[in-house]
Ligand SMILES: Nc1ncnc2c1ncn2[C@@H]1O[C@H](COP(=O)(O)OP(=O)(O)OP(=O)(O)O)[C@@H](O)[C@H]1O
């Protein structure tokens with residue numbers, strides 16, 4: 001899995017490419033936590049458009065980042081969810097706490 | 113009945129490999145993409161549990177995976193020889209996790225239950241665990257006109 005970070009005015013965009021499972025969750029954590037620890041951005045937009053697989057390891061890893069963002073007073077927004085990933089997130093209760101936008105620009109705009 | 117068996121060490125880089133192999137084997141039932149995704153997720157949950165829980169991330173542990181086809185019924189058996197589960201009922205509860213410090217959500221068994229038709233968990237503490245899951249695939253074919 002590739003994790004691409006793009007620093008934007010309203011927050012950090014995280015573009016995921018590939019599969020998010022127990023094996024790749026480590027990369028996801030490390031890359032995002034390193035950036036968050038710089039304290040330059042508090043908001044996170046996670047773009048799932050090119051994520052082809054996710055399981056409960058992904059739920060746990062996302063919740064972990066969500067808690068950090070929350071603790072710093074930031075917001076987290078999702079975009080680009082496929083039906084399958086949406087279903088996994090629903091089961092994990094993520095969609096009741098994290099807003100979903102159709103694309104990255106809308107997600108960034110929602111953080112204004 | 114057609115089947116295949118594979119044995120892998122409990123290494124996390126094998127998780128994606130198992131998903132691909134199981135999906136390729138199940139593909140002969142002509143499942144929908146959604147069905148295939150759900151089967152892949154269920155098998156990923158079971159294999160990940162062997163690695164994290166049964167063997168506590170010790171990579172020498174062995175995981176046996178058996179996939180069999182009977183008509184359009186797919187059976188998956190994931191077996192480990194690790195520490196076993198003391199209280200299966202508690203383990204299967206949504207949100208229950210033994211390892212919250214590893215950012216586990218406690219959703220693995222719930223996802224397996226949701227995505228498969230049947231889920232059986234057998235375990236002997238100190239000996240190991242066997243998870244069996246069954247799902248009928250390609251149901252659409254019974255009424256698809258072409
Ligand atoms: N193969 C196994 N061997 C030993 N214990 C297991 C095994 N599979 C599951 N368990 C136990 O059952 C619990 C629940 O499993 P489940 O997959 O639902 O959640 P989790 O693995 O803790 O979290 P998640 O799957 O969301 O990452 C685990 O925390 C663990 O205690």
Ligand SMILES: [Mg+2]
Pocket residue numbers: 056157160161219220221
């Ligand atoms: Mg699990």
